[in-house]
Structure formats: structure tokens, C-alpha cells
Amino acid sequence: MTRAVVVEDLRRVFGDTRAVDGATWAAETGQITCVLGPNGAGKTTTIECLEGLQRPDSGSCRVLGVDPWQAGADHRARVGVMLQDGGLPQSVSAARLLGHLQRLYRSHRIDELVDRLDITPFARTPVRRLSGGQRQRVALAAALLGDPEVAFLDEPTAGLDPHARLAVWDLIRERRDEGVALVVTTHGFDEAERLADRIVILDRGTVVADDTPAAIAGGGRLEDAYFALTGGTRG
Numbered sequence: 001m002t003r004a005v006v007v008e009d010l011r012r013v014f015g016d017t018r019a020v021d022g023a024t025w026a027a028e029t030g031q032i033t034c035v036l037g038p039n040g041a042g043k044t045t046t047i048e049c050l051e052g053l054q055r056p057d058s059g060s061c062r063v064l065g066v067d068p069w070q071a072g073a074d075h076r077a078r079v080g081v082m083l084q085d086g087g088l089p090q091s092v093s094a095a096r097l098l099g100h101l102q103r104l105y106r107s108h109r110i111d112e113l114v115d116r117l118d119i120t121p122f123a124r125t126p127v128r129r130l131s132g133g134q135r136q137r138v139a140l141a142a143a144l145l146g147d148p149e150v151a152f153l154d155e156p157t158a159g160l161d162p163h164a165r166l167a168v169w170d171l172i173r174e175r176r177d178e179g180v181a182l183v184v185t186t187h188g189f190d191e192a193e194r195l196a197d198r199i200v201i202l203d204r205g206t207v208v209a210d211d212t213p214a215a216i217a218g219g220g221r222l223e224d225a226y227f228a229l230t231g232g233t234r235g
């Protein structure tokens, strides 16, 4: 296995806020790495550095051996990105958007993705009129359409109904089995337990755990380990 994603002593500061404060972790090809952490822990900032959308203040990011901030179009075609708010153009329909990406990537996977994510019923509706869950499904299809070697999925099942969640989990696992490195941010313990080969837990910009789900849970529940590691109080 190779390290498709490497984060080394990464720092990103906004004024007085150390959003990412010296984090080091990696994600392997053919594995699902789930990144967990409380609101404001630095997950999205880290992922956006890895996507080349933000420039680290210090430390380094490497994706497929390349610095994402410097990367060109060739590199970007090898990386799938699903942003937290969907990041989709609002006035076009899913059919038009995915058709455009299909031509761009010369992809053969559009029918499979549309079918698996049950996009057909709303394929002709403008993105701005879609429900949150429908938009999530289109954003995931867009991220996976180009057959990426690495995919960054920021809360891919947030707001999805139970059927759609299962469909998304199956798709993510299949891509893993095809050798894709998937980095998935989530707030769901069940999601992390079911999906992750490896879990990275961030808290206040630093890595407080980086191991298999079983090792982090230590024979107990992942949820309990998470609360102990992130200093939260439980209701």
C-alpha cells in the first residue's frame, strides 16, 4: 500500500485562531480514512489544503506525491472533491452538470452513478431547487465521475435518508476495493465504524488519535473513546 495523502506538521492560522496546529497523518491507497473531530477542529481547513483551495502557513501536504497548492490540471483530474456545501453551480440541472463532467473526463460511469444514487427522478431540476440530500447525491456523483485515484468527501452522508446513506456507503466501499484512497470527514460514529479502515481524530487543530477503529475504541465503543480524546462532556 502507498501513502496517497500525506499531511506533515500542517499549520493554518486565521488571526488568533490556529485552525490546524501541527497535524501529521496519512491516508493509504485502497483504504477509507475517516477524519472525525468536533466543530471547529480543523477538518475542513485540512481538507481544503489537501484540495489545493487553501495554502498552508507551514508544514506540508502531499497528494499523490504532489503539493496540491502548486498542482496543475493533470493532477486535479486524478483527485475527486466533494465540498461540504456541495459547491455545485446552482442554475444548471444535475443531468447537464454530470453530462458536462462526463465529457470532460470521458467517463463511462455516469449511468452507474445516476442509477446507484437514484438521481434520475430529479435529474432535470436546477440544483438550487433540489433538497439538501438530493444535492449531496449530485455532488458525490460529480466527485466520483472522473474515476479519481484519491477522493476527498466532506460529510458525504450529511442530511441523507437511510436508503441513500446505505447506497453511498456501498459506493465508497467499492471505490476503496478498486484501490482509491478515500478521505471522508464525518460526525457519525456509526459511519466511521462501518466505513473506516483508519480513523484520524482532530481536536483543536491537532491529531489526538490515528489508528484503526478497533484500536481507537480499545475494546469499548468508538463514541466513548472519542469523547475521552476530545474532552467533551456527555449528556
Ligand SMILES: Nc1ncnc2c1ncn2[C@@H]1O[C@H](COP(=O)(O)OP(=O)(O)OP(=O)(O)O)[C@@H](O)[C@H]1O
Pocket: 014, 017, 018, 019, 037, 038, 039, 040, 041, 042, 043, 044, 045, 046
Ligand atoms: N477563513 C477563515 N477565517 C477565519 N477563521 C476561519 C476560517 N476558516 C476556518 N476558520 C476557523 O478555523 C477553525 C477550524 O474550522 P474548520 O472549518 O476547519 O473546522 P471543522 O473541523 O471543519 O468544523 P465543522 O465540523 O464545524 O465543519 C474554526 O474555529 C473556524 O472558525
